[in-house]
Amino acid sequence: MLRKQKCFEALREAYPGRRLLIVSNTAGASSWDRDGKLAAEVQKATGVAVLSHQVKKPGCGHEIMAYFQKHPETGVTGPHQIAVVGDRLATDMMLANMMGSWGVWVKDGVVPHQQKSIVSTMSSLARSSSHTDAPQFSRSERSLAPYLFARGLSAPEPSSPFE
């Protein structure tokens, strides 16, 4: 039986309240979103809290941990109970590893890579030009993970401090 799954809703249900947190290098990043207008907009549109942070990813691990410490109802007592989901290796996955959390890489982003390179390269370049997060870099970055895996490297495993 085909079952429609509302994936964003399902995630919100599985991680209710403050257990789901949006950490973006645009919305909520104090150097980019100075007045917090973008963060408020995203929060309103998604119903999910957006972290207001000084340091960008990958360096804002301490701000994320401070957030969960401030909200003990989330049940988070250590970084090994957190998963970071994102499309960037050098920001999202590195943040996860520097925090001692689990990293889940969304390899293809919103638009599948193949489609991105053929259909929407120009439009995404045009879109990114205003706040360059180096689209060329994020694309070539994708190949880094398979390359490093092939060389036998793997992400450092988060461990519970009590084990």
Next chain:
Amino acid sequence: MNLNLSASVNIFKLLAKPSLCLPHATIATFDNLPVPLDKLFTQSGKKTDIRAVVLDKDDCFAYPESSQVYDAYKVGRQPSYFSSLHRPSVFTCPLEYMDAKETEMFRSFA
């Protein structure tokens, strides 16, 4: 311009330890994310206790620079979690997608 000082500083950490940019699990697109997320790891025999999720926005669940959840992810599609999970070990032809300069750079550091 949205400069990322944090990423620039941490590039040295990454060069010293390239595994810092590697994921523990890989999915193709956001709608392949299983709930609870622990399902991603039980497959490989790892026991996790994930209580909270930190979510990236741009090009993850939203189009870059959009505040909305990408339409298809609101409506969703039939879940195909495990069929589209990529185990790190099955990644193929990594070098073909890397230009010569990058390959050289990471050969010397990896």
